[in-house]
Structures are given as structure tokens and as C-alpha cells.
Amino acid sequence: xxxxxxxxxxxxxxxxxxxxxxxxxxxxxxxxxxxxxxxxxxxxxxxxxxxxxxxxxxxxxxxxxxxxxxxxxxxxxxxxxxxxxxxxxxxxxxxxxxxxxxxxxxxxxxxxxxxxxxxxxxxxxxxxxxxxxxxxxxxxxxxxxxxxxxxxxxxxxxxxxxxxxxxxxxxxxxxxxxxxxxxxxxxxxxxxxxxxxxxxxxxxxxxxxxxxxxxxxxxxxxxxxxxxxxxxxxxxxxxxxxxxxxxxxxxxxxxxxxxxxxxxxxxxxxxxxxxxxxxxxxxxxxxxxxxxxxxxxxxxxxxxxxxxxxxxxxxxxxxxxxxxxxxxxxxxxxxxxxxxxxxxxxxxxxxxxxxxxxxxxxxxxxxxxxxxxxxxxxxxxxxxxxxxxxxxxxxxxxxxxxxxxxxxxxxxxxxxxxxxxxxxxxxxxxxxxxxxxxxxxxxxxxxxxx
Amino acid sequence: xxxxxxxxxxxxxxxxxxxxxxxxxxxxxxxxxxxxxxxxxxxxxxxxxxxxxxxxxxxxxxxxxxxxxxxxxxxxxxxxxxxxxxxxxxxxxxxxxxxxxxxxxxxxxxxxxxxxxxxxxxxxxxxxxxxxxxxxxxxxxxxxxxxxxxxxxxxxxxxxxxxxxxxxxxxxxxxxxxxxxxxxxxxxxxxxxxxxxxxxxxxxxxxxxxxxxxxxxxxxxxxxxxxxxxxxxxxxxxxxxxxxxxxxxxxxxxxxxxxxxxxxxxxxxxxxxxxxx
Numbered sequence: 001x002x003x004x005x006x007x008x009x010x011x012x013x014x015x016x017x018x019x020x021x022x023x024x025x026x027x028x029x030x031x032x033x034x035x036x037x038x039x040x041x042x043x044x045x046x047x048x049x050x051x052x053x054x055x056x057x058x059x060x061x062x063x064x065x066x067x068x069x070x071x072x073x074x075x076x077x078x079x080x081x082x083x084x085x086x087x088x089x090x091x092x093x094x095x096x097x098x099x100x101x102x103x104x105x106x107x108x109x110x111x112x113x114x115x116x117x118x119x120x121x122x123x124x125x126x127x128x129x130x131x132x133x134x135x136x137x138x139x140x141x142x143x144x145x146x147x148x149x150x151x152x153x154x155x156x157x158x159x160x161x162x163x164x165x166x167x168x169x170x171x172x173x174x175x176x177x178x179x180x181x182x183x184x185x186x187x188x189x190x191x192x193x194x195x196x197x198x199x200x201x202x203x204x205x206x207x208x209x210x211x212x213x214x215x216x217x218x219x220x221x222x223x224x225x226x227x228x229x230x231x232x233x234x235x236x237x238x239x240x241x242x243x244x245x246x247x248x249x250x251x252x253x254x255x256x257x258x259x260x261x262x263x264x265x266x267x268x269x270x271x272x273x274x275x276x277x278x279x280x281x282x283x284x285x286x287x288x289x290x291x292x293x294x295x296x297x298x299x300x301x302x303x304x305x306x307x308x309x310x311x312x313x314x315x316x317x318x319x320x321x322x323x324x325x326x327x328x329x330x331x332x333x334x335x336x337x338x339x340x341x342x343x344x345x346x347x348x349x350x351x352x353x354x355x356x357x358x359x360x361x362x363x364x365x366x367x368x369x370x371x372x373x374x375x376x377x378x379x380x381x382x383x384x385x386x387x388x389x390x391x392x393x394x395x396x397x398x399x400x401x402x403x404x405x406x407x408x409x410x411x412x413x414x415x416x417x418x419x420x421x422x423x424x425x426x427x428x429x430x431x432x433x434x435x436x437x438x439x440x441x442x443x444x445x446x447x448x449x450x
Numbered sequence: 451x452x453x454x455x456x457x458x459x460x461x462x463x464x465x466x467x468x469x470x471x472x473x474x475x476x477x478x479x480x481x482x483x484x485x486x487x488x489x490x491x492x493x494x495x496x497x498x499x500x501x502x503x504x505x506x507x508x509x510x511x512x513x514x515x516x517x518x519x520x521x522x523x524x525x526x527x528x529x530x531x532x533x534x535x536x537x538x539x540x541x542x543x544x545x546x547x548x549x550x551x552x553x554x555x556x557x558x559x560x561x562x563x564x565x566x567x568x569x570x571x572x573x574x575x576x577x578x579x580x581x582x583x584x585x586x587x588x589x590x591x592x593x594x595x596x597x598x599x600x601x602x603x604x605x606x607x608x609x610x611x612x613x614x615x616x617x618x619x620x621x622x623x624x625x626x627x628x629x630x631x632x633x634x635x636x637x638x639x640x641x642x643x644x645x646x647x648x649x650x651x652x653x654x655x656x657x658x659x660x661x662x663x664x665x666x667x668x669x670x671x672x673x674x675x676x677x678x679x680x681x682x683x684x685x686x687x688x689x690x691x692x693x694x695x696x697x698x699x700x701x702x703x704x705x706x707x708x709x710x711x712x713x714x715x716x717x718x719x720x721x722x723x724x725x726x727x
Contacts, residue, residue, distance in 0.1 A: 095692050102697075124479050209675055231480060262674055267567060403479060409679055409693045416675030420587070439694070444480030 041132025042333055051337040054079020057109040057330075059338070060097070061323070062087045063160065068351045073341055080334060090114045090321065094405050097326070101126050107328040109335035110342070113157060114321045115149035116215075119228060119402040121324070122156045128325040129154040133336045138344055145394040146360040150322045152228075152399070157322035158343035159360035161352070163283025164390040165216055165318045167304045168290065170297060171379070173202065173278035181304045185248045188307045192257040195278055204278045206259040206268060207252075209416035209428075211408035212318060213263070213282070214245075219316030219398045220306060221245040225433075226401045233402060233440050234448040237429040244309065246425040254422055269293045281306060283318035284387040288356035291377045299379050303386045305393075315393040320360070358387065365391060403443060407436050472701035479695060490702035499680035500703055504710065506591065507682050511659040514595040519651055521599065522606035523644070527636060529607075530614040541611070545604035552601065556668040559597045564672075585673045594665045602658070606651045613647035614640055649722030653715050660711045663688070683707045 042050075059070065059082050070082045085108065087093035094117050100107045101121075113121065121127050135155050139147055146159035169181060174191070177198035182188040192204040207213065218225060223241025227234040236242075252258050259277055261268050271277045273296040280286065290301055306315050323343060325335045342348050349364050364370055365388045375383045401407050414435055418428030433449060440447035476486035494500055525544055529537045547555065562569040563584040574580050584593035617639060625635050663684040670677035679693070680686035683703060691700035 098695065120479070124482070208673070262672065265672060266561075267564060267672075270567060403695075406694050409689060412670075412674035413678045413680075420675040442478070443695070444478035 041134075042336065044134055047133065047333060047337045047340065050333040051077045051080060051341075054081070055331055055334050056081040056083065057334050057338060058083045058085060059110045059323075060085045060087045060093060060108040061112040062089050062093060063112060063352075063357070065352045065355050065357055068355070069342060069348045072347055072351055073338065076341070076347070077337075080338065082338060087112070090117070091405070094120070097121065101326060101328055104328060107326050107330075109329040109331050110323050110325055110339050112160065112321050113324050114319070115146070115159075115317070116212075116400040116404040116408075118150060118156050118322065118324065119152070119400060120405060121326070122152075122154070123228070123231065123402045126327050127156045128327055128329070128332060129156065130158070130325070130336065130339075131155050133340075135336075135340070138340070141344055141361050141363065143360055143362060143365065143391050143394070144396060145317050145391070145398075146320065146322075148396060148398075149317070149320075150324075157324035158339055159320070159322045160343055161285065161320050161358050162360040162391060163285050163317050163319040163358065164387065164394055165220065165281055165306050165316050166284055166286070166387050166390050167279060167281050167306050168286050169279035169302055169304065170272075170275055170277075170300050171302050172300045173275050177202075177278075181302075182307045183305075184311060185307050185309055189248075189251060189257070192252060193255070196257055202276050202278060203257060203259040205280060206261040206263065206271065206277050207419065208260055208262045209412055209419040210263055211411035211415075214411070214415065215400070216283075216316045216318040217249070217281075218242045218245050219395060220314055221248070221309065222314065222395060224397060224399070226399050228399060228402055232446045232448070235401070235433050235436055235440075236449075237433040238426065242429065243426070246429065248309070250425055253419055253425070256422075272297060275300075283320065284358040284390065285319060285356075287375065287377065287383055287387075291356075298377050301378055302381055303378060303383050305386060305390055313389075313393040314395055315390045316398070317394055401436065401440075402445065403436075403439060406439060407432070410435050410439075469701040469705055472698050473705055475698040477696055477698050483698070486698070490699050491706070493699065494702050494706050497703075499686060500683060500706070502678075503680050503683040503686050504707075507659050507662050510591060510595060510662065511656060514598060515652065515655040515659060517595070518599045518603055518655065519606055519648065522603050522651070523610055523648070525603065525607045526610035526614060526644070527640060529611055530640070531632070541608075544607050547601050547603070548605040550601070552664045553668060555601050556597055556665050559593075559600070560669055560672050563593055585676060587676065590669070590673070590676050594662070594669065597665050598658070598662075602655070606655070609647050609651050610644050613644040617643045645722070649719060652718055652722065656715050656718060657711060660684075660707060660714075 054077065057080065059066070061084065063069075066084050066086075070084055074080060074082060087096055093112060094114075097108070097111055097113070098121075118127070131154055135158065138158065139151070142159050143162060145164075146162045150157040150159055167181070173195065174181065177191075177195045179191040179194050180187070182191050188204070195202055195204045218241055221241040221244045223239050223243075223245060225235060225237045225239055225242050227236075259271060261271055261277070263280075268277070272280070272290075272294045275297075287303070290297060294301070305313060308314055323339055325332055325339060329335050344361070346363075349359055349361055353359055353364060353370065359365060371385050371388060372382060373384050374380045411432060414431035415425065415428035417423070417431070418425045437447045437449040473490050474485060474487060475483050476489065477483050525540075528534050529541055534540060550558075561567070565571045565574060565580070565583060565585070570582050570584060573582060583589060621639055622635065625639060630638070661684055662682040666677045666681045667685060667688075670681075677685075679689040684707070687700045687703040687707070690696040690703065
């Protein structure tokens with residue numbers, strides 16, 4: 001996740017090039033990449049022996065820390081040669097992996113996949129079930145929500161990071177408007193009105209309709225609109241939690257309390273820098289983005305727990321990814337060894353955290369060193385205490401659609417229209433549901449439309 | 451002849467045949483790729499999203515192309531008239547936008563259209579009310595047309611200017627002796643002389659309109675809800691293929707659009723050449 005979305009503009013350029021070669025694109029073969037299932041397993045000893053014996057493998061990732069981690073790995077296992085391929089961002093990575101699997105050529109041994117995209121590859125049987133490698137024993141290492149994201153009827157990857165949501169706000173903006181940090185969404189709406197009143201050019205937040213944010217907000221409200229079991233998908237974007245969110249959120253749109261700025265645009269960064277936008281509710285990976293992209297906010301920003309509906313702390317994940325082994329990977333034994341080291345060894349996770357990664361492992365999340373870190377950017381606040389506390393409040397049982405990246409791509413066509421025209425979010429959600437039911441059916445799923 | 455045929459077969463025929471082959475299948479996340487016969491074509495002809503896009507580029511074509519070519523023609527005539535001071539400067543200046551990479555041009559305009567940081571904001575501040583707001587449902591297509599016009603006026607102007615340059619000087623001399631004024635010369639000599647070039651420029655512009663992709667794709671990053679995933683047929687095909695995992699259907703859309711474009715271009719050419727006789 002992290003810095004992927006602000007590269008969208010560059011993607012536009014790339015998209016143009018790709019369109020030119022559209023007709024020449026591959027994908028005709030009937031091969032689904034094969035593999036999957038628990039066909040070839042191995043014990044921990046066998047994996048260790050394979051690592052000692054060595055060989056070469058490929059690792060696709062967009063994690064900035066990957067170089068450091070791989071260097072440490074190659075030092076520990078000098079016979080293994082890991083080639084890193086930078087997949088730039090989650091969107092690109094999905095397309096690239098899909099194409100490689102369809103072509104049956106150049107498939108990586110280990111690949112980074114966003115949590116929300118795992119079902120997209122797992123359901124057609126394109127990922128290795130890691131249960132066969134004894135990875136079920138690793139469950140206790142990870143937070144329940146991240147483990148839940150990789151383990152639906154099998155183990156399809158090991159969690160790398162997590163993004164429990166938190167409320168990041170610019171204290172100067174809040175102080176100037178005489179607003180306290182909201183603890184509930186009602187208080188949030190009152191604060192939004194007050195900030196707007198204080199200076200009509202400013203707003204508490206921005207939103208023009210963002211699928212990642214909305215699904216996380218529905219998750220936090222206790223909604224479970226997507227459910228997949230045995231290839232049968234149920235979509236109910238009018239369930240209790242979703243409705244709860246939509247009813248809470250509608251006035252923010254109707255009363256124009258939010259800035260009409262799409263997230264991750266240049267304009268957005270500018271607005272965060274100059275205090276036009278007073279807060280954002282995003283994943284725990286946000287501090288790195290703020291330090292990097294909002295230098296003028298240094299010393300002004302703080303973090304607080306997510307506002308709640310009734311005072312009971314509940315939370316959701318926003319972004320985050322795991323590493324998986326594709327069924328068509330050439331060297332699965334070596335891949336399993338690397339993957340296990342990458343996402344469960346202290347050495348690797350420490351390297352990941354040193355440069356701002358937010359881990360998925362309980363031990364690191366609870367370490368005094370991590371919790372006691374005082375961020376200079378956040379005016380000396382112990383931000384990880386807040387962020388880690390948020391990780392333990394994440395609602396369980398959330399599932400994404402097996403075609404979430406496609407679903408997100410049509411979000412602006414449907415729910416986005418409610419934002420644009422200031423019409424009912426529930427109508428927009430119903431349109432989104434309808435499109436997804438028809439897409440899912442076309443794609444060979446049995447889809448129940450709520 | 452043989453080297454040409456080899457290149458032609460590799461670069462033109464192979465992708466076409468391969469697309470046609472692809473379009474006969476059906477891709478599913480569950481179930482993989484299966485033979486579907488002409489089912490994709492049946493879907494395409496009744497696909498409201500595809501025809502929504504076709505309608506939009508059609509409208510774009512009917513409005514933007516005449517405006518762009520009109521400006522290009524006026525510019526070409528002005529530069530050719532010999533009454534313009536610094537004509538080589540204007541020739542280069544008008545052509546310059548064409549030399550700017552398309553993506554860069556759209557990013558630049560996208561920024562200028564911004565009503566907070568961009569030129570639009572400054573203009574609106576100056577007049578005191580939101581005079582122009584390109585990022586709205588009513589204006590976004592016009593805003594795209596403006597960018598495309600800016601990009602391609604110079605290119606079309608050059609085509610027309612080159613055609614004007616081929617008119618023999620003797621004809622002008624004869625016209626002058628006959629007492630024809632400048633407007634008469636333009637109407638009776640220059641415009642007929644550029645008709646052939648105008649037909650070619652029109653056909654290029656038709657192709658460009660049907661292939662509209664860069665401008666809306668980049669503006670979508672700025673205003674996601676304004677530009678749908680099927681805003682133009684090309685954007686639709688791109689999303690089907692690279693986001694929706696429907697490579698075969700995308701190939702079908704591409705072939706259907708190829709046919710539509712060919713028919714429209716052919717009709718324009720027939721009309722253009724008929725009037726020439």
C-alpha cells in the first residue's frame with residue numbers, strides 16, 4: 001500500500017502506452033496457472049535444507065525496505081540468490097502477476113499482494129496453500145485481522161504489514177477553530193461544521209469517493225457486505241453496518257463539509273501542507289507519508305484513535321499486504337524458506353520497521369521500544385501506542401470481494417456519482433452492488449445479490 | 451516487395467488476426483478461458499457502456515473536429531497571406547504544442563483547470579464568481595476538447611499550409627490581373643486547393659477522436675467520478691482488459707471500434723472526394 005496511489009498520474013502515461021498494445025496483449029491460453037492446493041508440502045527441516053543448498057529465485061515487491069531485507073537474507077543464506085523486481089505499486093503488481101500467470105512464463109517465486117487482492121488470485125487456484133509447509137504454526141505471530149486476511153480455507157500468504165485505521169489531525173487547524181479531537185462520529189460532524197464556519201476555505205477532511213476508504217469505514221461500522229464461501233459470493237451493500245455508515249456520512253456530503261479533493265493528488269498534498277484539510281482517517285502507515293509528503297506539517301500533526309459510533313472502540317484495516325507463493329512458481333521450497341524468513345524472523349521485521357514499516361506481528365507491535373518511540377514530526381507524541389492500540393480493536397470477520405480491485409475501479413462510476421451529485425449514498429451503493437453482481441456472474445461465480 | 455510484406459504481415463496482420471482469435475473466447479476467474487464463438491460480438495452490440503462511449507466520442511467528433519480544423523485553416527491562410535509579420539514565429543509557435551508530449555500537455559492543462567491552485571482559480575478570483583469550472587459534468591468534455599484542439603491545431607495547420615504552398619504563383623498573378631481581391635482569392639483559389647488536404651486532416655482527426663484515451667485517462671486521476679471507466683471506447687477496452695480480466699471481450703470491443711471507425715472514415719472520404727470532382 002503506502003505510496004502507491006500518488007503514482008496514479010504516472011500510471012496514466014503508462015496506460016496510454018499499454019492501450020497502444022492492447023490488441024497484441026496476451027491471455028488467450030486456457031491455463032489458469034495450475035498449482036494451488038496442498039500438492040507438494042515440506043517440513044521445516046526440508047525447507048531449511050533447501051535454503052542451505054541454495055539456488056536462485058525472484059521476489060516481486062513494491063516495499064521500499066525490500067532491498068535491506070533481502071541483503072540481510074542473502075547474508076544469512078549465502079547460497080540463495082534473490083532477484084528483486086520492483087512492481088511499483090499494488091495496481092501494477094496485480095496486472096503484472098495476472099499477465100505472467102496467464103502467459104505461464106516469468107512467474108515470480110514470492111510476490112507481494114495486497115490483502116484485498118488475495119482472493120482474486122487464490123480462488124482461481126493460482127496461489128500455493130502454505131498449510132503444506134507447516135505455516136499454520138505461525139498463526140500466533142500475527143494480529144488476528146492480518147492472519148484472517150491471509151487464511152480463508154487455507155493459508156495463502158504471510159502478512160507483511162498492517163494498516164489499522166487511526167485519526168490523523170492537524171492540531172493547529174483544530175485549535176484555531178476551537179475544536180476538540182472528536183471521539184465519536186457525531187462529534188466529528190460537529191467539528192466539521194465548526195471548522196468550515198471558522199474558515200469556509202478549510203475542511204475537516206476530504207473525500208470525493210474512495211473505494212479503499214469507504215470499505216474500511218463500512219468495516220469499522222461493523223458491516224460485512226461481502227462474503228465468499230465455496231465459490232459462492234454474497235453481496236449485501238445495504239446490511240446493517242453499511243447502512244449505519246451511510247446514514248452517518250450522508251450529511252457530510254449534503255452539507256458540503258468535506259473538501260472536494262481526491263486523495264493522493266498534488267492538490268491534496270498541497271492542502272495537507274497549508275492546513276486546508278485538517279485531518280485524515282487512514283491506515284497506520286500514514287506517518288511515513290505525512291513526514292515525506294507534508295513537510296510543512298512537522299510538529300503540527302497528532303494521531304488519535306478512530307472516532308466511534310457509540311464510544312465503544314472499533315476499528316478496521318486500511319491497506320496492507322502479504323507475500324504469497326504463486327502456484328506456477330518454479331522453486332517453491334526455496335520460496336517457502338525465504339517467505340518464512342521474510343515475514344516471521346525478527347531480523348527481517350526489524351529491518352522493515354527501521355524505515356517506517358508498520359508490522360503485522362504481535363511481538364513487534366508490543367515491544368517497548370516500538371511503543372515508546374517519540375515521533376518528532378508528531379511533536380514528540382508516542383504515536384505507536386495509539387496506532388498499536390488501534391490494531392487490537394479491528395472488527396473480525398471482514399472479507400473483500402474475490403474481484404476487489406475491479407470492484408474498486410468501478411466505485412467512481414457508481415458510488416462516486418453520489419458524491420458528485422450529492423445524492424443518496426445508499427443509491428450509489430446499490431448501483432455498485434448491481435454492477436458487481438453482474439460482473440461476478442459473468443466471471444463464473446454464483447452471486448447472491450443481498 | 452517481400453520485405454514490405456514481411457513487415458506488413460508481422461505488424462498489421464498478425465495482431466489483427468490474433469485479436470480476432472482472442473475475441474472468440476471468454477475469460478472467467480472461475481472457469482478459465484473457454485471458446486465462446488460470436489457471443490462476445492452479440493454482447494458488444496447491445497452493451498450500453500460501449501455505446502455510451504461511442505456516443506460521447508461521436509459528439510466530440512462532430513463538435514471538436516470542425517472547430518479545430520476551422521482554426522487550423524484560418525491560421526494556415528493567415529500565415530500564407532504574406533501580410534503577417536513574423537510568420538515563421540507564428541508557424542513555429544502554433545506547431546509547438548504538438549511537440550509537447552500528450553501526457554505532459556494534459557497534466558499541464560489539468561493543473562490550469564484547477565479552481566484552487568490553477569489558472570481557472572485565478573480567473574474566478576478576478577471576476578469574483580465561478581465563471582469557469584471545467585471539472586463539472588457539463589464542461590468536462592468541452593475541457594477535453596480544448597486540450598485536444600490546443601494540441602493538434604498546429605499539426606493540422608501545417609498540413610493545410612503545405613497544401614497552400616503547392617499553388618503555383620502564376621495563378622495568383624492571373625487572379626490579380628483579373629482584379630480579384632484577397633477574399634476572392636481565398637474563396638476561389640486557396641480553399642479549393644486545400645480541399646484534398648482538408649479531407650486527409652479530417653480523417654486523421656476522426657481516427658484521433660475515436661481513439662480518445664490520454665486526455666480523459668489523466669483527468670480521471672484528478673476527478674475520478676467525472677470520467678467513467680467506459681468514458682470512451684478505448685478507455686473501456688483498456689479497463690476490460692487490464693482491470694476486469696476480460697481480455698477477449700476487450701479484443702471484441704477493439705475490433706468493433708475498428709469497424710465503426712473504418713466505416714465513418716470511409717464515408718467521410720467518399721463525401722470529400724465526390725465534392726472534389
